[in-house]
Every structure is written in structure tokens, then in C-alpha cells.
Amino acid sequence: MLSIIYYFVFNIFIGDYIKYSCIVPADASFQVYRDNFIFFVKVFYYFRYFLFCFIIVIRLFYVKNKFFRWLIKKICYFA
Secondary structure, three states, X not given: OHHHHHHXXXXXXXXXXXXXXXXXXXXXXXXXXXXXXHHHXXXXXXXXXXXXXXXXXXXXXXOOOHHHHHHHHHHHHHO
16 A cells, blocks of 8 residues: 555656656746756655665564664664
């Protein structure tokens, strides 16, 4: 269920915003709003990579292998 929400939100909606953001008029009055909008969308677009890595780390926490749990605890301790 989480993967379906992740797919729709980050791949379809935000990906479409980045594709169609270039259609916004580039007049002087719209330039500031267009740049801010594209920056805001790119932040959320690249946030999906952080979310993906975060989900992998959370899944590794539940691995029963003691080596992975020990490794993640050491990484989080030194980070």
C-alpha cells in the first residue's frame, strides 16, 4: 500500500509538474514565481531518493541477521 502511494505521489504528480513547468510563461512578471515553483518541485522530486534510502534502512532494522543490525547501529552512531 505504501509503495502504491509512493508511486503515485512522487512519480506521476511531481514528475508531471517538472515536465509541464517549462510551459509557464517566461515573462518578467512570471519569472520569479516560475523559478520558485520549479525549485519547490525539484526539492520534492529529489526527496523521493532520500525516502527510498530511508525505507531501505528501516527494512534493514527488521532483518534478523545480527550483523546488519550491528552495522546500522554503528553507522547511525557515527553519523
